[in-house]
Amino acid sequence: MLIEFFFCLRKHGLKTSITELLDLLNALEQQVVFADIEAFYYLARLTLVKDESQFDRFDRAFADYFEGVEQVDLAEAIPEDWLRRSMQRQLTEEDKAKLQALGGLDELLKTFQERMKEQQERHQGGNKWIGTGGTSPFGAYGYNPEGIRIGQDGSNARRAVKVWDKREFRDLDTDGELNNRTMQLALRKLRKFARSGSADELDLDETIRATSKKAGLLDLKWRPERHNAVKVLLLFDVGGSMDDFIYECQQLFAAARSEFKHLEFFYFHNCVYEEVWQSNERRFSEKTPTRELINRYGRDYKLIFVGDATMGPYEIAYPGGSVEHWNEEPGAVWMRRLLNHFDSAVWLNPQPREHWRWHHSIDMMHELMSARMYPMSLDGISDAITTLLRKSATTAPVS
Amino acid sequence: MQFSSTSNYIVADELALAVQAAVTLEKPLLLKGEPGTGKTKLAEELAASLEVPLLRWQIKSTSKAQQGLYEYDAVSRLRDSQLGSDKVHDIANYIKPGKLWQAFTASERPVLLIDEIDKADIEFPNDLLHELDQMAFHVYETGEQISAKHRPIVVITSNNEKELPDAFLRRCFFHYINFPDAETLAKIVDVHHPTIQRDLLETALEVFFDVRKLPNIKKKPSTSELIDWLKLLLVEDIGVKDLKESNGLMPMFGALLKNEQDVQLVEKLAFMSRRRER
Numbered sequence: 001m002l003i004e005f006f007f008c009l010r011k012h013g014l015k016t017s018i019t020e021l022l023d024l025l026n027a028l029e030q031q032v033v034f035a036d037i038e039a040f041y042y043l044a045r046l047t048l049v050k051d052e053s054q055f056d057r058f059d060r061a062f063a064d065y066f067e068g069v070e071q072v073d074l075a076e077a078i079p080e081d082w083l084r085r086s087m088q089r090q091l092t093e094e095d096k097a098k099l100q101a102l103g104g105l106d107e108l109l110k111t112f113q114e115r116m117k118e119q120q121e122r123h124q125g126g127n128k129w130i131g132t133g134g135t136s137p138f139g140a141y142g143y144n145p146e147g148i149r150i151g152q153d154g155s156n157a158r159r160a161v162k163v164w165d166k167r168e169f170r171d172l173d174t175d176g177e178l179n180n181r182t183m184q185l186a187l188r189k190l191r192k193f194a195r196s197g198s199a200d201e202l203d204l205d206e207t208i209r210a211t212s213k214k215a216g217l218l219d220l221k222w223r224p225e226r227h228n229a230v231k232v233l234l235l236f237d238v239g240g241s242m243d244d245f246i247y248e249c250q251q252l253f254a255a256a257r258s259e260f261k262h263l264e265f266f267y268f269h270n271c272v273y274e275e276v277w278q279s280n281e282r283r284f285s286e287k288t289p290t291r292e293l294i295n296r297y298g299r300d301y302k303l304i305f306v307g308d309a310t311m312g313p314y315e316i317a318y319p320g321g322s323v324e325h326w327n328e329e330p331g332a333v334w335m336r337r338l339l340n341h342f343d344s345a346v347w348l349n350p351q352p353r354e355h356w357r358w359h360h361s362i363d364m365m366h367e368l369m370s371a372r373m374y375p376m377s378l379d380g381i382s383d384a385i386t387t388l389l390r391k392s393a394t395t396a397p398v399s
Numbered sequence: 400m401q402f403s404s405t406s407n408y409i410v411a412d413e414l415a416l417a418v419q420a421a422v423t424l425e426k427p428l429l430l431k432g433e434p435g436t437g438k439t440k441l442a443e444e445l446a447a448s449l450e451v452p453l454l455r456w457q458i459k460s461t462s463k464a465q466q467g468l469y470e471y472d473a474v475s476r477l478r479d480s481q482l483g484s485d486k487v488h489d490i491a492n493y494i495k496p497g498k499l500w501q502a503f504t505a506s507e508r509p510v511l512l513i514d515e516i517d518k519a520d521i522e523f524p525n526d527l528l529h530e531l532d533q534m535a536f537h538v539y540e541t542g543e544q545i546s547a548k549h550r551p552i553v554v555i556t557s558n559n560e561k562e563l564p565d566a567f568l569r570r571c572f573f574h575y576i577n578f579p580d581a582e583t584l585a586k587i588v589d590v591h592h593p594t595i596q597r598d599l600l601e602t603a604l605e606v607f608f609d610v611r612k613l614p615n616i617k618k619k620p621s622t623s624e625l626i627d628w629l630k631l632l633l634v635e636d637i638g639v640k641d642l643k644e645s646n647g648l649m650p651m652f653g654a655l656l657k658n659e660q661d662v663q664l665v666e667k668l669a670f671m672s673r674r675r676e677r
Contacts, residue, residue, distance in 0.1 A: 017569055023424065032420045042413040043420055050568035052431060052575035188521070202473055211477075218481045220474065259521075 005065050009048065012061035016048045023047045037066070187259045189385045190230050190302070201225050231262035233297055233342070235276065237307025238267045245350035248376055249306055252348070264297065270311040271331035271365075272338065273322055290334055294341045302388045303338065303345035306376070309365040310351065316364050335368050346384040347373040353380075408437070408444040409579075409587045417574040418445060427531055427553035429568070432576030435621025438556040442512035445554065452505065454551075455512045456498035462519045464526030467499040468536050468545075490540050499530060500545055508549035517560040524567040532570055579622065581608060591626050592633060599639045603629060606642065606649050610656070610665065617658040628654035 002025065009016050024047040033039035041062060049058045199222035206221035213219075234256060236249060256263055266276040266288065275287040314321040316331045339345055347365065349356070353375045356362045366373045372387055374380035402418045404410045410418075418441070421428035430438045446453035456467055476493045479486055486492045496504070502511040516524060530536045531553065535546035555571065557563065579587060581604055588600060607628075611619050620628075631651040632642070641650060648666055649655070656662045 015565070019569055023426065023572075027420050027424055030423050032423050033416065039416055042416050046417045046420055046572045046574055050429070050565075050571065050573040051562075055575065204473060207477070216481075218477050220477070 005044075008065040009058065009061045012057050012064070014049065014054055014057055014061065020048050187255055187381070187385070189382065190232070190260075190388065199224050229262075230260060231298075231301045232256065232260050232264070233293070233301045233303050234263065234265040235272065235303070235305045235307075236265060236267050237305075237309075238269060241308050241310045242350075245308060245376075248350050252306065252376065252381075262301075264301075266293065268307075269322075269324060270307070271315050271322070272305075272334045273325075273327045273331055274329070274334065290338070294337060297342075299341055299343050301342055303342040304384070304388075305345070305347040305369075306350070307347070308349055308351045309347070309362045309373070310359050311361045313360050313364060316361060316368075332364075332368060335365075339369070344388045344390075345369070345372065346387055348376045348380065348384060349373055350376040402445060402448060405444055405448060407590050408440060409583060409590060410441075410444075411577075411579070411583065414441070414574060414576065417572060421554075421572045422552055424572075425550040425552075427555055427571045429555045429557065429563075429571040429573045430576060431557050431559055431573070433578055433619065433621050434558055435623040436576045436578060437622065438576060439512065439514055442510055442514075442554040442556075445552070446510040449510070449552075451507055451552075452509045453512060454498050454502050454505075454509050455514060457514050458516050458519045458523070460518055460520070462523065464523055464530075465497075467497045467513075467527070468530065469497050469500050469538060470495045471540050491543075494538065494540060499536070502551040502553075503534060503545055503547040505548070505551070509551050511551040511553045513553065513555045515558060516555050516563070517557040521561055524563050528566055528570065578611075584622065584625070587622060588626065588629060592629055595629060595633060596639070599632070599642065600629075602639050602642050603632065607655070613664065613668070616664065617661050618656075620655040620657075624655055624657075 002021065006016065006021050024044055027033075027043055027047060028040075033043050044062070045055065045058055049055060201223055203221045203223040206223070207219065210219040210221050211217065234253070236253070242249070253265070266278055268276050272290060274290050276290055276293065277287045279286060311323075312321070315323065316335075318330050319328055320326050321330060347369045349362070351359075351362070356366070362373075372384075374384040374387075402410065402415050402422075417428060420426075430441065432438055442455075443453060471490075472493045472495060476487055476490070498511065502509050533546070534550050535544065537544055584604060584607075585600060588595065588604075603625075607620065607625050610616070628651060631654050635651065637650050648662070648669065652662065652665070656665060
């Protein structure tokens with residue numbers, strides 16, 4: 001039962017498992033819902049989909065599957081009389097005559113879907129489009145004997161709109177290969193536990209030792225809890241060509257932020273020069289000299305650059321090469337200063353690796369970083385972290 | 400069991416169905432949705448409508464799964480041993496049951512609310528997998544096996560700050576509370592402020608949905624904020640006219656807009672629309 005439906009969901013890219021299918025069947029067996037396709041839709045979504053960003057896929061799969069089923073199974077399984085009778089109960093004689101106007105119920109639904117596809121904007125009045133107040137069969141607060149009501153609150157049993165066709169979760173669908181959780185799990189590898197901070201955990205071993213030293217007089221010993229002691233300095237490239245990757249960067253940032261206690265971040269544009277900034281809105285008034293980064297943060301900070309490194313080669317190699325201001329020293333000099341100070345550093349590049357060779361500036365940056373540039377994919381992040389944790393990777397490039 | 404809207408809480412049909420399915424099949428129900436859409440309130444209302452006790456386990460960033468099961472108070476035991484108390488011979492005296500334990504051993508089937516599970520460490524949900532699945536756990540100190548007399552109705556809420564592991568999700572039913580439409584919202588307001596005038600409510604809702612629709616708004620106002628705002632409007636006796644003719648910010652905007660930048664944004668837009676009218 002519902003095996004085809006299950007495979008249809010999987011075909012649409014939902015990661016539904018067998019246990020979840022069994023849950024759904026179990027719910028049906030217990031008659032949580034009965035012979036109500038809308039309720040069934042909600043029940044199936046409740047049991048099979050566990051992430052609102054997948055709702056849209058589910059809606060599409062559901063429509064896909066039930067379009068087929070309605071034509072084949074239901075039409076044969078349900079006597080036509082039933083349908084007609086329940087329709088007729090709600091219609092007056094006059095209405096029934098008009099019912100033929102658009103060719104009956106099946107036709108109505110089909111037309112509805114077609115118009116849904118045709119129509120792009122909200123509509124009011126008129127007699128064709130889906131909207132409010134008109135005489136079109138589709139819409140709310142209007143009059144048409146065989147109309148489909150949309151978004152108008154009426155008795156649920158009769159509400160004709162098919163919720164899954166509205167696809168209201170479209171905005172939430174993300175192709176979440178690199179989602180927050182997987183990114184966090186990747187970043188977790190960078191954890192290094194150390195006991196620091198206030199002592200609030202009972203150290204039982206130490207207490208027993210101390211107590212027995214005092215001949216049984218209780219002497220409590222405390223120790224700090226284990227915390228992640230890794231310190232991270234993130235430098236983000238913003239603006240220009242990075243606009244395409246804002247989403248990925250936000251994800252990385254959100255993941256990193258909740259994972260590390262010692263996380264400092266700064267922004268730069270294209271390449272690091274003498275100044276970086278922390279707030280994009282006040283970037284021209286509140287800047288931090290790059291030299292201060294070197295002085296303020298110890299060499300044990302893990303330095304992570306995030307940027308696409310796509311720019312003119314002169315922006316790295318020449319004084320005055322920056323697109324925004326006159327820089328006294330070339331970006332490459334500042335890069336080397338940073339890399340000399342911090343023991344471990346990597347560059348994460350949201351550009352796919354295949355595109356790297358098309359940009360000369362990426363080559364240059366890659367060389368500056370002594371090949372420690374990684375794509376911003378899960379594997380890339382894992383590799384980057386391995387590099388960050390390796391002590392031997394500390395040799396900075398010779399300038 | 401039929402869970403439906405009460406005199407002070409409006410339940411959408413699909414949410415009622417979700418609750419019913421979770422209760423019937425004894426599965427934890429995971430609720431997500433914008434803050435202020437009544438996720439926590441649902442558990443309270445469910446407990447009230449079933450007339451069973453509600454056990455609330457509020458999760459914080461330092462919460463551990465173990466705290467929900469039980470805690471062993473070694474310090475009091477050590478201290479008691481110094482004082483020569485008889486209690487000290489039985490370790491069970493120093494085991495403090497956590498919320499899950501209390502839920503498992505309650506005399507009637509309670510509602511257990513695990514609130515804001517996303518606040519905890521990323522491994523937290525994994526540590527609860529077995530306990531929520533089997534509704535049983537082992538007490539290491541006493542060798543006792545605690546298993547549920549009646550499987551409690553578990554409601555879990557999340558604000559989506561962290562994503563939850565797949566294995567955990569598979570064991571739950573999931574419902575995303577959508578933001579209510581204007582009509583449902585009017586019903587919700589009606590429950591909270593039955594005396595509000597029809598036209599004031601309509602204008603207020605219009606303003607409210609306009610604000611929600613603004614692009615780039617940092618913090619969208621939610622249902623609970625709307626209700627607070629209306630309360631202020633009523634207390635301050637602000638009429639429809641004032642609301643319609645307020646140039647710039649709406650009166651009592653502090654209840655709706657919680658972010659300095661949002662206030663500026665609304666002000667700017669209002670200024671621009673005024674200029675256009677001239």
